[in-house]
Amino acid sequence: MNREKVLSIRDLSISFQTAAGAVNAIRGVKLDLYKGETLAIVGESGSGKSVTVKAIMGILSGNGQVTSGTIDFTYKRGEETVHQDLLKLTKREMRRRINGKRIAMVFQDPMTSLNPTMPIGKQIMEGMRCHYKTPKEEAYKKAVNLLTMVGITEPEKRMRCYPHQLSGGMRQRVVIAIALSCDPEVLICDEPTTALDVTIQARILELIREIQKNTGISVIYITHDLGVVAKVADYVAVMYAGKIVEKGLAEEIFYDPRHPYTWGLLSAMPDLDASDEVLYTIPGSPFNLLNKGKGDAFADRNAYALAIDYRLEPPMFQVTDTHYAATWLLHKNAPPTPMPKELKARILRMRKEAD
Numbered sequence: 001m002n003r004e005k006v007l008s009i010r011d012l013s014i015s016f017q018t019a020a021g022a023v024n025a026i027r028g029v030k031l032d033l034y035k036g037e038t039l040a041i042v043g044e045s046g047s048g049k050s051v052t053v054k055a056i057m058g059i060l061s062g063n064g065q066v067t068s069g070t071i072d073f074t075y076k077r078g079e080e081t082v083h084q085d086l087l088k089l090t091k092r093e094m095r096r097r098i099n100g101k102r103i104a105m106v107f108q109d110p111m112t113s114l115n116p117t118m119p120i121g122k123q124i125m126e127g128m129r130c131h132y133k134t135p136k137e138e139a140y141k142k143a144v145n146l147l148t149m150v151g152i153t154e155p156e157k158r159m160r161c162y163p164h165q166l167s168g169g170m171r172q173r174v175v176i177a178i179a180l181s182c183d184p185e186v187l188i189c190d191e192p193t194t195a196l197d198v199t200i201q202a203r204i205l206e207l208i209r210e211i212q213k214n215t216g217i218s219v220i221y222i223t224h225d226l227g228v229v230a231k232v233a234d235y236v237a238v239m240y241a242g243k244i245v246e247k248g249l250a251e252e253i254f255y256d257p258r259h260p261y262t263w264g265l266l267s268a269m270p271d272l273d274a275s276d277e278v279l280y281t282i283p284g285s286p287f288n289l290l291n292k293g294k295g296d297a298f299a300d301r302n303a304y305a306l307a308i309d310y311r312l313e314p315p316m317f318q319v320t321d322t323h324y325a326a327t328w329l330l331h332k333n334a335p336p337t338p339m340p341k342e343l344k345a346r347i348l349r350m351r352k353e354a355d
């Protein structure tokens, strides 16, 4: 398989100045996005998923600062292949050359990205008009096509609608149409379905998958729900307290997880078969990034923690060419520690269903 790198994040660290002190929200993230693939970033709320993608877009809030790292973006300009470290661009250059044009983002709440006072057709045409000076008639045609592509019926009539005249699911489709309007190489979806009901969530996921098949676009999909990711991801990165703690091909993360935090996330997934089962939750509360002491940030919540976890942060151990996990359990001197039996049984069930 010949995978082409589109985004390559190396050693990314970000901190925020707050009244209570510096919050080290992102700590040494290394991650790649490949052409035509979906990279899912999963983790509990507060683990650093949004901050990571905001850094890619150059839209960190004012008190945030990148303290180290590079974000290399590879794209085609005509025949030429361009490599650009996005962190070296100014906010203005990002707005003019990258945001919305080559990397587009869909947020959780469509209302925050739609203008309530402008018909949606005009909002879809705006990016093309501004980034590419597309003539009006051409932009109009393309907007109608985009609405059709995201599954909106009677597109010409909808062009004249205002956001409040559409349902939540429809609005999210419009936001996706806007994101796609300038033919970006990368689409970033930050919990795009969280506010929607389950059936509509499933349809939006299918839609993104279909668009990807047809356009070859690369997608970063963020969610706190591993269940969602099973249907969309090629590659999964699990985040905890500002670090990637495990990453691998979707099947490696779902069928052969190695990090106790990933075990917890998988165990906490609602199981459609056993609906009367009491849902597992990972004990303790998410890590407070202000009180960073010694050792692994997950140690206090980790039923499998070793003595060393309280002293030293684990490095990334390699499981396969594509699969890595930051847990001392993978050290050659660690006692053999299999995943919990209930989880093992559940994974066997998932595999059977998938076959």
Ligand code: ADP
Pocket (backbone or CB within 6 Å): 016, 017, 018, 023, 025, 043, 044, 045, 046, 047, 048, 049, 050, 051, 052, 061, 063, 064, 289
């Ligand atoms: P999530 O994984 O839920 O998307 P975020 O990436 O939004 O989490 O946030 C990660 C952490 O970064 C938060 O727990 C918070 O401590 C910190 N953080 C994010 N934005 C700010 C900010 N503007 N000021 C201070 N801290 C912030």
Ligand code: MG
Pocket (backbone or CB within 6 Å): 049, 050, 051, 190
């Ligand atoms: Mg978030």
